[in-house]
Amino acid sequence: SQQGEEDPQALSIQEGENATMNCSYKTSINNLQWYRQNSGRGLVHLILIRSNEREKHSGRLRVTLDTSKKSSSLLITASRAADTASYFCATDAGGSNYKLTFGKGTLLTVNP
Amino acid sequence: EAEVAQSPRYKITEKSQAVAFWCDPISGHATLYWYRQILGQGPELLVQFQDESVVDDSQLPKDRFSAERLKGVDSTLKIQPAELGDSAMYLCASRKQGTSYEQYFGPGTRLTVT
Numbered sequence: 115s116q117q118g119e120e121d122p123q124a125l126s127i128q129e130g131e132n133a134t135m136n137c138s139y140k141t142s143i144n145n146l147q148w149y150r151q152n153s154g155r156g157l158v159h160l161i162l163i164r165s166n167e168r169e170k171h172s173g174r175l176r177v178t179l180d181t182s183k184k185s186s187s188l189l190i191t192a193s194r195a196a197d198t199a200s201y202f203c204a205t206d207a208g209g210s211n212y213k214l215t216f217g218k219g220t221l222l223t224v225n226p
Numbered sequence: 227e228a229e230v231a232q233s234p235r236y237k238i239t240e241k242s243q244a245v246a247f248w249c250d251p252i253s254g255h256a257t258l259y260w261y262r263q264i265l266g267q268g269p270e271l272l273v274q275f276q277d278e279s280v281v282d283d284s285q286l287p288k289d290r291f292s293a294e295r296l297k298g299v300d301s302t303l304k305i306q307p308a309e310l311g312d313s314a315m316y317l318c319a320s321r322k323q324g325t326s327y328e329q330y331f332g333p334g335t336r337l338t339v340t
Contacts, residue, residue, distance in 0.1 A: 145327055156230070156317055156331035157269070202268050211281055212257065212327060216268030 120220040128225050133190045135220040137203030144208035148188050151200045193224045228252045230332035232318050238338045244306035247335045251320030260293055260303050261317040269317055308339045
């Protein structure tokens with residue numbers, strides 16, 4: 115079963131604009147990760163935020179986490195056509211297995 | 227940069243046939259995962275190995291799916307017999323030992339069952 119639910123399911127923007135994707139989850143977590151998947155390819159890890167963190171930055175990426183609302187957001191600033199991909203949040207509930215539960219993803223299209 | 231290798235990249239098979247996928251994780255990564263990803267969905271964990279041992283196969287349909295990692299390095303996922311509903315992308319991922327949470331994914335095997 116999938117814990118995370120991304121919103122929106124699809125997002126289309128122009129190059130240079132910012133893109134914001136949201137993720138909600140149901141149970142307590144140890145950390146939350148965001149992955150990118152280009153069409154027909156494997157997933158690539160983007161950024162991880164721990165349960166005791168509220169915000170994290172990496173290049174053009176900004177992730178926030180609100181554990182009281184069980185939600186996270188991923189902001190991509192100054193988007194590029196190469197950012198076109200599906201973005202997934204994945205939650206790690208803790209434990210020795212380091213098991214990830216993925217959401218359904220947001221399909222981002224950045225138009226040149 | 228080291229990568230997770232998977233083969234084949236694409237597989238078309240008829241229902242009731244057997245099919246197998248292979249994965250070679252990044253060298254030194256003790257944890258290996260097999261996921262199934264249906265089109266338009268996120269990956270769902272099928273089985274997780276720690277070295278050669280299965281630590282989670284709760285979502286693996288054991289009547290038709292099997293997985294092994296005999297020497298704790300590469301791994302094989304088998305489906306026998308394949309059903310139409312098995313059409314999906316099969317992804318392998320590995321994770322470094324310790325408290326590194328990041329998973330590294332291979333390119334996947336796209337399975338089509340006809």
